[in-house]
Amino acid sequence: MRAFIAVVTEGSFTAAAERLDTDKARVSRTVRRMEEKLGARLLNRSTRHVSVTDVGRDYFERASSILAAAEAAEAAVAQKAQEPQGRLKVTAGVEFGTTQVDAWIADFLRRWSKVSVETEYTNRIIDLVHESFDVAIRIGTLQDSGLSARKLGELSYGLYASSEYLRNRPDLRDVEDLADHDLIMHVPRGRPSWSLVNGDQIEKITRTPRCVVNNTITARNLALSGLGIVQLPRYLAGPHVAKGALTVVLPSWARSTVPVHAVFASTRYMDPKVRGFIDLCRERFRADISLTN
Secondary structure, three states, X not given: OHHHHHHHHHOOHHHHHHHHOOOHHHHHHHHHXXXXXXXXXXXXXXXXXXXXXXXXXXXXXXXXHHHHHHHXXXXXXXXXXXXXXXXXXXXXXXXXXXXXXXXXXXXXXXXXXXXXXXXXXXXXXXXXXXXXXXXXXEEOOOOOOOOEEEEEEEEOEEEEEOHHHHHOOOOOOOHHHHHHOOEEEEOOOOOOOEEEEEOOEEEEEOOOOOEEEOOHHHHHHHHHOOOOEEEEEHXXXXXXXXXXXXXXXXXXXXXXXXXXXXXXXXXXXXXXXXXXXXXXHHHHHHHHOHHHO
């Protein structure tokens, strides 16, 4: 079952062999014997491509559930030792991963000598169960799913500009004054806009910005270069404010806070390595981010 699931999720016998730390021929023989035993073709094979049949897709779903149950049983026994061990697969968004999760993983590896970590930082939503990931760090409102989640905290935001930019620009006393300024907007998708909140007041900023980017790090760097006003998570702007490179503008206005969760497959027993990593993430979020919000 593990061999077949690896071929389906990885898309090839070669990649499946690498994942299972074995050779391609052995994986191929294992799947072939399983097909002979079941009396059904599970995979369509060609020289360049492997695809799953309808019967194989149904078997994949059932086999995944069976292995998940087996792993839960193993985890229940391992919990008695309470020491995280084995490989932990983690995914997160590219920006938050490189600015925060990297340090959390390093701390996790220093604390527990028997664990190893595999990461994939991507802005697509990974299917944790079918792609065999243990934990995802996700920012924003969670989609309805059969997954479990632990809230790490919330990100708060502010508006910032460099002293160089503000030196020769009109005063900023209220949100309407943004009309006289260059804006740098982080827009992953859709039309560029800001929804700013000040108590019960909400102001929509929809005019064309000077710069539109799809990456918060780029938006910060452009603001540091003196090219306009940017909206950033406070944890990301904080070090530059402390050094005087960025200045808070319109401190009463910002977007609403955004939740951050650790998401994992819903099982009765949580593997010690998953529990240990999530506990560490909550601890580090409070220390690294909550104090700067």
